[in-house]
Amino acid sequence: MSWRHGRWQVEHALPVGVSERAHAGDRVRAGDIIGSGTVVGSVVAVPGARHLGVHATDLDAVTRIRVGAEVDKGAVLARSGRRFARAAVAPLEGRVVHRTAEGDFLVAPVVDRWTVRSTMDGEVVRSDDAAVVVRGTAWSLAGIAAYGPDAIGELALGVDAPGDALAPSRIDVRLRDRIVVGGSRIAAEAITRAHACGVSGLVAGAAPAGGLRVVYGDDVTAAGLPSREDRPTLLCLVGFGAAALPREIFLPLVDLAGSRASIHTATARLFVFTEPDAARIPAAMPALVLAGDFGGVRPLEGETELLPEDVRFPSELESAALMTRDGAVPLPNVLPFDAPR
Amino acid sequence: MIAPETFSTIDVAHEARIRRWSATVNPARSDIGQRIAVGPADESEPPPGLHVAGGVPLRVALLTINDARVEHAGRGALLASAAEIIVELRSDDGRSFGERASALRDARPDLAFVLAGDHNADSVVELCEALRYACSDVHPQPRVIVSGDAKSAQRLDRVLSSFSREIVPDARHEDGRAAAVDRLRAFRRGTNVALVLRDEALESLALAVARDAGVAAAVVDVSGSSTSLVHADPGGAIVAAHLVPLGSGRGADRVVARAGLDRVRRWIPRPVDAPGLLERVFNRARWPDAIAVDPLALTLEIALAHEAIAHALADAGATGTLPERFRSAPVVVLTGRLAELPRAAQSLLVAANALRPAVIATVFRDRDDALVSLGGIAAALKMRYGHDLEAIAGRTETHRALLGVVVPVNASRPATVRVTGGATFAEQVAPGGFFALAASGAVQVIVSGGLRGRGIAGPLGVLIDARGTPLVLPPRDAERVPAVARWFAALDALADAAA
Numbered sequence: 124m125s126w127r128h129g130r131w132q133v134e135h136a137l138p139v140g141v142s143e144r145a146h147a148g149d150r151v152r153a154g155d156i157i158g159s160g161t162v163v164g165s166v167v168a169v170p171g172a173r174h175l176g177v178h179a180t181d182l183d184a185v186t187r188i189r190v191g192a193e194v195d196k197g198a199v200l201a202r203s204g205r206r207f208a209r210a211a212v213a214p215l216e217g218r219v220v221h222r223t224a225e226g227d228f229l230v231a232p233v234v235d236r237w238t239v240r241s242t243m244d245g246e247v248v249r250s251d252d253a254a255v256v257v258r259g260t261a262w263s264l265a266g267i268a269a270y271g272p273d274a275i276g277e278l279a280l281g282v283d284a285p286g287d288a289l290a291p292s293r294i295d296v297r298l299r300d301r302i303v304v305g306g307s308r309i310a311a312e313a314i315t316r317a318h319a320c321g322v323s324g325l326v327a328g329a330a331p332a333g334g335l336r337v338v339y340g341d342d343v344t345a346a347g348l349p350s351r352e353d354r355p356t357l358l359c360l361v362g363f364g365a366a367a368l369p370r371e372i373f374l375p376l377v378d379l380a381g382s383r384a385s386i387h388t389a390t391a392r393l394f395v396f397t398e399p400d401a402a403r404i405p406a407a408m409p410a411l412v413l414a415g416d417f418g419g420v421r422p423l424e425g426e427t428e429l430l431p432e433d434v435r436f437p438s439e440l441e442s443a444a445l446m447t448r449d450g451a452v453p454l455p456n457v458l459p460f461d462a463p464r
Numbered sequence: 465m466i467a468p469e470t471f472s473t474i475d476v477a478h479e480a481r482i483r484r485w486s487a488t489v490n491p492a493r494s495d496i497g498q499r500i501a502v503g504p505a506d507e508s509e510p511p512p513g514l515h516v517a518g519g520v521p522l523r524v525a526l527l528t529i530n531d532a533r534v535e536h537a538g539r540g541a542l543l544a545s546a547a548e549i550i551v552e553l554r555s556d557d558g559r560s561f562g563e564r565a566s567a568l569r570d571a572r573p574d575l576a577f578v579l580a581g582d583h584n585a586d587s588v589v590e591l592c593e594a595l596r597y598a599c600s601d602v603h604p605q606p607r608v609i610v611s612g613d614a615k616s617a618q619r620l621d622r623v624l625s626s627f628s629r630e631i632v633p634d635a636r637h638e639d640g641r642a643a644a645v646d647r648l649r650a651f652r653r654g655t656n657v658a659l660v661l662r663d664e665a666l667e668s669l670a671l672a673v674a675r676d677a678g679v680a681a682a683v684v685d686v687s688g689s690s691t692s693l694v695h696a697d698p699g700g701a702i703v704a705a706h707l708v709p710l711g712s713g714r715g716a717d718r719v720v721a722r723a724g725l726d727r728v729r730r731w732i733p734r735p736v737d738a739p740g741l742l743e744r745v746f747n748r749a750r751w752p753d754a755i756a757v758d759p760l761a762l763t764l765e766i767a768l769a770h771e772a773i774a775h776a777l778a779d780a781g782a783t784g785t786l787p788e789r790f791r792s793a794p795v796v797v798l799t800g801r802l803a804e805l806p807r808a809a810q811s812l813l814v815a816a817n818a819l820r821p822a823v824i825a826t827v828f829r830d831r832d833d834a835l836v837s838l839g840g841i842a843a844a845l846k847m848r849y850g851h852d853l854e855a856i857a858g859r860t861e862t863h864r865a866l867l868g869v870v871v872p873v874n875a876s877r878p879a880t881v882r883v884t885g886g887a888t889f890a891e892q893v894a895p896g897g898f899f900a901l902a903a904s905g906a907v908q909v910i911v912s913g914g915l916r917g918r919g920i921a922g923p924l925g926v927l928i929d930a931r932g933t934p935l936v937l938p939p940r941d942a943e944r945v946p947a948v949a950r951w952f953a954a955l956d957a958l959a960d961a962a963a
Contacts, residue, residue: 139566139598166560221593253569331743332745341721344746345746455481
């Protein structure tokens with residue numbers, strides 16, 4: 124999908140262990156905390172229903188602590204009986220993580236805490252322990268893959284032209300908390316330097332796949348790697364290796380520079396929060412062309428002509444082809460910018 | 465019952481395009497006719513006829529007790545139903561409750577496959593509690609299939625009560641395995657009644673080829689995001705491994721993530737720098753149905769096919785199905801992107817390198833998805849009428865393209881190979897030998913040491929392969945690249961390699 128201003132619905136997945144979260148109807152801004160919770164250590168099972176002499180389905184009547192609550196050591200989780208009372212007691216300071224189907228309590232120490240921030244200005248339209256969904260209005264541009272945690276910050280240009288690579292020397296601490304727009308390529312050196320300088324996120328036409336492995340590990344794939352860890356955030360808009368941004372994509376980024384923005388890595392999407400008339404969007408978006416050796420992606424420019432017959436390429440594969448100023452290109456290797464990939 | 469000839473076309477889906485054949489689908493006599501079109505799949509237009517496709521990707525969380533036989537059986541059912549295991553929890557994996565729950569929440573599975581066995585569901589209760597904690601609130605909720613005896617299923621029923629769940633018999637038994645595969649395929653098919661899953665089509669194809677040939681047949685399929693190995697014997701027994709999402713297109717990056725870049729790179733007959741190769745893999749993975757213009761890109765696809773098949777064999781081995789089962793078929797049919805390589809020799813080379821036939825095997829390949837379409841017709845008829853192959857009897861022989869005969873010579877000393885019939889050859893072959901004999905028609909082959917058999921030599925003749933199994937590639941580029949280039953050159957598999 125190319126640039127569009129409209130209403131978007133963004134789902135923010137929550138890790139397990141939610142303590143608090145925004146509720147449906149709440150108004151939030153990008154960057155606001157919409158969910159927080161804990162990471163717990165090894166759980167300890169506290170005998171519940173059977174110990175208390177009640178059926179698991181009747182445990183609610185004798186339970187004194189809700190699941191999810193933080194408790195001190197010795198806190199009474201549930202209690203039954205009057206004269207000869209029996210109680211389920213927390214064996215440690217921590218959190219009541221879960222109640223099993225058998226009616227036992229699982230209590231675990233808290234070892235870390237997490238927060239999830241909204242990447243959208245708008246209203247919470249769904250909220251449960253698994254996700255908070257925010258609906259709002261923004262400019263949006265979809266990429267093909269995103270890596271790292273969600274990012275929020277002011278959009279800033281890091282290059283002067285869409286075909287430029289983002290040079291590490293252009294990145295310094297003045298770009299802290301910004302989302303920096305690279306051009307055709309952001310190398311691993313630039314990614315790590317940006318992270319060290321506190322840059323919130325990076326957007327570019329492409330990043331070298333080998334560099335992604337250096338930064339994110341060998342498990343990284345072309346599908347992206349959304350995560351919650353403290354890692355650089357990167358949004359690839361077009362491909363891998365080097366991919367000059369079409370002017371029709373780059374110029375609106377110039378127009379929108381200075382506006383608040385966010386990167387939602389699960390959907391590989393950039394949001395920019397500003398007025399609908401803040402950017403001039405060309406009526407037509409260019410097509411993209413995959414290089415014949417798969418080494419890169421470039422915008423299709425100049426006059427083209429569909430060839431009447433299949434063309435035999437150096438690989439000896441035959442295909443319908445489009446004649447471009449750079450020669451014949453297999454038709455399947457030409458796609459609209461917003462084609463599903 | 466559908467009326468005869470209800471379906472007049474059959475579409476075979478690729479990554480973003482379809483190939484359409486005219487077809488006559490009739491319980492008495494079915495066939496494909498002309499290839500009508502190749503074009504982009506139109507999501508808005510319902511398919512007018514049969515449709516062969518991969519279906520909805522099924523991402524599965526495997527929850528299993530600590531019993532190797534149960535686990536093998538469960539993995540086998542998942543591999544046979546082309547489901548992808550995205551997270552696996554074992555009752556003895558040592559992970560804490562929180563770690564298990566986090567793994568399940570982060571993975572967001574479509575389905576949880578619980579292997580409860582038949583005697584001790586207690587050990588899997590904790591896993592199911594983690595599933596309940598992690599996924600009860602997830603939208604959409606994962607469905608659950610419990611494989612085990614009635615007592616185990618009952619034990620888990622209360623824990624899993626918040627999920628939509630089904631119970632199938634223990635996957636170690638044939639009925640349990642079949643039931644699990646049926647249910648998993650039903651999930652992938654969704655509500656599209658005209659959809660024939662690609663793996664079903666390939667299984668029907670293998671059976672049809674085996675019956676037409678009168679001997680066991682293997683189908684090797686590499687598509688953009690799946691790799692399949694099917695062995696069928698004329699009696700109807702089928703063993704299948706459908707590995708998703710590894711393939712030579714959309715699944716290219718997954719092949720590299722799993723196998724490692726060096727294992728893919730080793731099959732390329734020229735020096736290639738690793739970072740550049742990785743970029744090509746990533747771009748290919750995000751460009752559906754891309755055409756390799758450059759020979760290097762084509763060799764990358766060939767290399768990916770090698771590794772994808774190797775991993776399908778390895779996964780089949782991990783479920784207890786010995787790779788020799790697939791290697792022992794006297795007839796091998798190549799389909800998918802593997803059959804669409806520009807030179808027939810390239811397809812044969814992948815079969816020789818990656819499958820490593822253990823018997824004298826005649827190798828064929830598909831033509832423009834004709835065989836997959838036939839398999840799709842057979843699978844559709846089986847779904848609707850229960851009998852599958854009578855309607856397409858003999859048709860596979862019409863639509864397949866003959867490549868040649870592969871003669872494996874596994875000996876540590878020189879072995880004598882005699883070929884009679886369509887060629888005359890009687891010489892000693894040294895270990896490491898790899899060459900093609902010009903031949904045509906039926907040939908009889910005898911290899912000293914006991915291996916003998918018949919085959920049909922095609923345009924690529926008879927391929928004598930004395931490199932040994934498993935095929936060992938030199939670790940150093942300086943030795944490996946010339947060796948792989950020699951193998952390509954032996955079959956004239958690449959224009960630049962031949963030069």
